[in-house]
Amino acid sequence: MDLHRARRVAVEAAEAAGDLLRARLTGPLEVRLKDASGDVVTDLDLASETLILDRIGAAFPGHRIVSEEAGTVGGATADATWLVDPLDGTNNVAIGMPVCAVGLALCVGQTPVLGVVHEPVTGRTWSATRGEGTLGPDGEALRLPPAPRPGRADKPVLAWIQGHGVGPDDPVVIPLKLMLEARSARVIQLWAPLVGWAMLARGDIDGIVGYRPELVDLPAGVLIAEEAGAELRRLDGRPYDPSIDLPAAERGLVAARPDLLDSLLETAGSAAEAVKINANGANPEAVRIAW
Template sequence: MNSSHPAPAFPVDLIEAGRVAAEAAEAAGDLLRARMAGPLDVHLKGTGVDVVTDLDLACEELILERIGGAFPGHLVISEEAGAVGAGDSGFTWLVDPLDGTNNVAIGMPVCAVGLALCEGPLPVLGVVHEPVSRRTWRAVRGEGAVGPDGTRLRLPDQPRPGRADKPVLAWIQGHDVGSDDAVAVPLKAMLERRGGRLLQLWAPLVAWVMLARGDIDGIVGYRPELIDLPAGALLAQEAGAELRALDGGPYRPSIELPPAERGFVAARPELLGRLLHTAEAALDPAAGVPVSR
């Protein structure tokens, strides 16, 4: 992605943008909920095991029409359609119309709809909607995160009982990560040995919401897909989670990050150091395995 971004041509009312995004995500959620139990038209994407359904495309069309109508000068990058719009305003929307397509395709309704608005390369607004529960979460950079009832979303002060020593974690990886990947295999194994449970939901936005609510204690991501990263990361950060790169350095969920630099650790503040130590132990530089690969 081009690293030069024009200055925004006009300010954006993030409250209004959040309303438009939430309404678009919820309308897509209504469509998903009504049709996900029925027969789906499923196709493979590329040469891998990832799939796309007619539901993805229908939800995407709905969201693109609403975002494009409300913000005609903004670039929109959507999972299936790619880049849409002129993009000369300095603002970019990222749209995941159905995060968890593979789950829905096999009859497991673990999924979400996600939108992020970025000013330049960084997210300033994130919206995540869960169709099954009909709940929506949103965050504005520097202004906090709110839950479905409009109350401030904050991580609990203490981990849930029994999880101080055995945290519940989620694992996120990109579609191009193979089963024999020299980084993913040892890192996942170490996380499983040192944690209480390691979830792989195949719906990253659901994992981000779970972290923001305090349902899980941390997330480790390796070469994650870009389309849902900014919305989820902003939501978790504004709820009180801390993020670092896999090597412990600063981490900003920029839309310009290439896959090799998107690896991260996100966690409750008191757990972050332990997870980074675990990542360091699993990815021993002396063994010649780079942290960012």
Template sequence: MRSSSPSPAPPVDLAKARRVAVEAAEAAGDLLRAGMARPLEIRPKGTAGDVVTELDLAAEALILRRLRAVYPGHRVIAEESGVNEGTGTAAGADAGLVWLVDPLDGTNNVAIGMPVYAVGLALCAGPVPVLGVVHDPVTRRTWSAVRGEGARGPDGAPLRLAAAARAGRADNPVLAWTQGHEVGRGDPVVLPLRTAVEARCGRLLQLWAPLVAWVMLARGDIDGIVGYRPELVDLPAGALLAKEAGAEFRALDGGPYEPSIDLPPAERGFVAARPALLERLLETTAQACRPAAAGTGSTGGTEGTGGSAGAGGSGGAAQGGRVRLTR
């Protein structure tokens, strides 16, 4: 289902922006794939067990160079370097346009030799994603979406989520889980929520690469994703892809949900699924969140800065609370 809310009219050619983003993501993918053949320098990042490699930094630098060459005035929020302000005379006119870049979603997988990772770029007009691109360097395939115009698969054909679950999965859905890397073991929501979700599905994937999970949902490989205080950087690209392919979204408590980079971590929790499954999942998540919310005042649990665990990716310089969209 394409976005039902009115589409923003950003002062940018989205067809051109899609081409630029796809080319940047695929070039970064080539760099990452070639780098996997060499021993990696793996360094700790932050205090929650996250890591970074030289490939993260090199791929991010490549993407930033390509974006800056075409859109010098656009703001860029990147996983490793954080906020990069626009430059030159175009910066004022483009103040509401923000790119989010995850050059290597799945660094923790790469660090242990598991080839499950992706490259993601999103362009937002204000807080709302209007373009999303996800590239899988392993298979060399790319998926993209423009708000209100649907999603496209690697061959450029429309990508639509089938209304019915695959055979045998109507009562045993396959789901993915993502959570912020800084969500602590003592968080009052995460364990009961994840346990409840896992008890109601046939399989719960924890990929440590949420962009891969978003592609799987858009393709119909899995039936839904549950996110608790998820990452900022990789959320818009993947969520827009799945939404434009036909997935529906709600907040964990069943309320309305619109992916936005202006949401603080405590308000980013979501359920995304094929429409026929959504209400059943919401019964589970709302019930699991309710006891904890009564004790904490929200379904967000304890404060964390973002980063991904479970089906999440890595938390870096770009992670944290609400993004300030004004300079």
């Protein structure tokens, strides 16, 4: 497969979708609930998706496409699969907060080999090909800064990602988030994971923790951050598996600058211990102290 051509097609499709979104972000929106989780879909999602699917389908007619709204399109047994998030951050846009991105990833078999993230508001694009590094908005090679920004060595700035299926009674999410907040300068929840992955690749934030993240917007961002120099592990510290066939429960991850990774994994481990204590019947105050 010609990944250089695929990269060019994906970048052009993402940027064309970004132009469409940027022109309409401040206008009236048609918003409707997508499911019981409270997630929404707008007419912008659908317009962006149609544009991207048309372009990818025309350039690679034998490829399968899995898209946020349309589901699976094209060859059901194809070795090549595109994952498309036509508007990552729909809930932001629906309330007038234009923090969003367009994301595309190409997978060969189950492994992501190409990722593209485009920010419609700024017009910037990041892309990565496995083993060939990450390119920034001007086509320059992008590498994660080797050291944290001043004042952030001990108090990192992190992004939090969780899937739509994580409910308020989940036994892990609250201990993990509270532990992260206690040991960092700030934990941001953008509602647009792809924006967070681009921020990590640039060094604007120091790490990302994901709990049961959604599949469609994960591979593109992960690949861009990883090829820029970020390191990834599963929440339990085992090697990160990029396969797209993993269930949500096995997609949890920690991604960070190499010098911060062990500290974040230790924090995740402490939260896991707190969860165990809570499960054994300890009162909330005891769990808080254990954190």
